[in-house]
Amino acid sequence: MSGRYEPVIGIECHVELKTATKMFCGCRNEFGGEPNTKVCAVCLGLPGALPVPNRTALQHIIRAGCAFESQIAEFSKFDRKNYFYPDMPKNYQISQYDMPLAVGGAVTYWMEDGTMRECRLTRIHLEEDTGKSSHAGSGDGRIAGSEYSLIDFNRAGVPLMECVSEPDLRSPQEATAYLEALRRTLLALGVSDVKMEEGSLRCDANVSIRPVGSSQLGTKTEIKNMNSFRSVERAISSEIARQVAIVEAGGRIEQETRGWDEINGVTHSMRSKEEAHDYRYFPDPDLVPLDFAATEARHIAATLRELPAQRFERYTREYAMGPRQAAQLIDNQPLAHYFERVLALGAPPAHALNFVLGDLSRLANESGTPVAQSEVTPEYLNEVIALVEARRVTSKVAKDVLARSWHGGGSPAAIVEREGLGQLSDREALVPLVEQTIAAHPAVVAEYRAGKHNVFGFLVGQVMKASRGTADPVIVKDLLNRHLARE
Numbered sequence: 001m002s003g004r005y006e007p008v009i010g011i012e013c014h015v016e017l018k019t020a021t022k023m024f025c026g027c028r029n030e031f032g033g034e035p036n037t038k039v040c041a042v043c044l045g046l047p048g049a050l051p052v053p054n055r056t057a058l059q060h061i062i063r064a065g066c067a068f069e070s071q072i073a074e075f076s077k078f079d080r081k082n083y084f085y086p087d088m089p090k091n092y093q094i095s096q097y098d099m100p101l102a103v104g105g106a107v108t109y110w111m112e113d114g115t116m117r118e119c120r121l122t123r124i125h126l127e128e129d130t131g132k133s134s135h136a137g138s139g140d141g142r143i144a145g146s147e148y149s150l151i152d153f154n155r156a157g158v159p160l161m162e163c164v165s166e167p168d169l170r171s172p173q174e175a176t177a178y179l180e181a182l183r184r185t186l187l188a189l190g191v192s193d194v195k196m197e198e199g200s201l202r203c204d205a206n207v208s209i210r211p212v213g214s215s216q217l218g219t220k221t222e223i224k225n226m227n228s229f230r231s232v233e234r235a236i237s238s239e240i241a242r243q244v245a246i247v248e249a250g251g252r253i254e255q256e257t258r259g260w261d262e263i264n265g266v267t268h269s270m271r272s273k274e275e276a277h278d279y280r281y282f283p284d285p286d287l288v289p290l291d292f293a294a295t296e297a298r299h300i301a302a303t304l305r306e307l308p309a310q311r312f313e314r315y316t317r318e319y320a321m322g323p324r325q326a327a328q329l330i331d332n333q334p335l336a337h338y339f340e341r342v343l344a345l346g347a348p349p350a351h352a353l354n355f356v357l358g359d360l361s362r363l364a365n366e367s368g369t370p371v372a373q374s375e376v377t378p379e380y381l382n383e384v385i386a387l388v389e390a391r392r393v394t395s396k397v398a399k400d401v402l403a404r405s406w407h408g409g410g411s412p413a414a415i416v417e418r419e420g421l422g423q424l425s426d427r428e429a430l431v432p433l434v435e436q437t438i439a440a441h442p443a444v445v446a447e448y449r450a451g452k453h454n455v456f457g458f459l460v461g462q463v464m465k466a467s468r469g470t471a472d473p474v475i476v477k478d479l480l481n482r483h484l485a486r487e
Helices: 055-067 172-189 229-248 294-302 308-318 323-330 333-344 349-367 378-389 395-409 412-419 427-440 442-449 453-466 473-484
Strands: 005-016 079-082 092-095 106-110 116-128 132-136 148-152 159-165 201-211 221-226 256-261 266-272
Touching (some): 005 229, 055 159, 055 172, 092 116, 106 172, 116 172, 116 308, 172 229, 201 229, 221 229, 221 266, 229 256, 229 266, 308 323, 323 333, 333 349, 333 378, 349 378, 349 395, 378 395, 378 412, 427 473, 442 453, 442 473
Parallel strands (some): 221 256
Antiparallel strands (some): 005 159, 116 159, 201 221, 256 266
């Protein structure tokens, strides 16, 4: 990308909320299932059917607004957004126009190097999702020589939260980091499962460029059909490069909606957006206005726990974690809670982190059992760390003891006692092992004495092996140095 231009990026996210039922009816809010089996007169928009708002969905919006420090409206309403599309059973969508539930606020996110940034929000509002169209062409044998579409209305009426950002993002990497932070926060709040592969998190990117140093916004394009964070970063990068190439060639950016071609790695034109669509919004006559007491928002705000951005800041500040380590824990809430419990027992953060993200995570991957559900309780891990701290076991033995405890061996202290794995720190007892190692490897000893000191580690390893890993490595190194120094 040319250094003469600066990208300006805003993100619009649609998030399906986690509720038992749909937004305005009693149909189950579940992903999948046989097409058109989770529908009723209300979500199909049949004459005479009246909608009733889902209170849980409303509370989810307020919870998200409080988390992002938005202004929660004490008075709000639903509007009808009128347009025709085959997956819209009513030919209008119940949405919010001029009185959204939450206004303003910001999403705090971090970059790979750990720097914290912020992207302002324009609004968070509540609406209903549409159905799903499946388009097919000729030649598949179903309808000879024709094209057709299949409509599944199971998703129609699912509560949908729309988060609209300000154009504060300046790179594809910032856009991805923003989306990751948004997803982490909504997941921590419990308002959505935010699974992009199931469509419960969908996002569009508004992208424009302008000369570096300019404050004037350029003509934007909207990118759709991105189904992963990697796709978002690639699509935005591709669109920025396309716009720069057009401008540098003397061309003009057209305001339009563009799709993302994952296979070819380019955006493509879908439709022009020269004129704003007239949705003919008006208040929905079947739904009464929403009147919230300020105390309700304050009550919800008071129930919020530590959010991912706050936890990231604490982990990196108090425990000197690297950004990647902190993100690993934050992205695995049960593992983070496990780690916190180990710290609460008095374990040093550095040792606890090494075991949690190292040996325990490896055992979890190998066995398919999450760390928090394993036989190694926080108390057991704290026990292992205490044994290492007191130099009662070596770090190698500690790993072995953890593995035995993981597989049902019981308390680490009991394993050490039962198996005789305590650290051997008796110098007199270690001298014979050192002498046997030197005698068994005369060629290596000769290389060392000839100046090839990198073989020293091999000799240390042989002594440790002879002691079944129980020898104090500090004493072993000292004894080896003394014996090798003799002629």
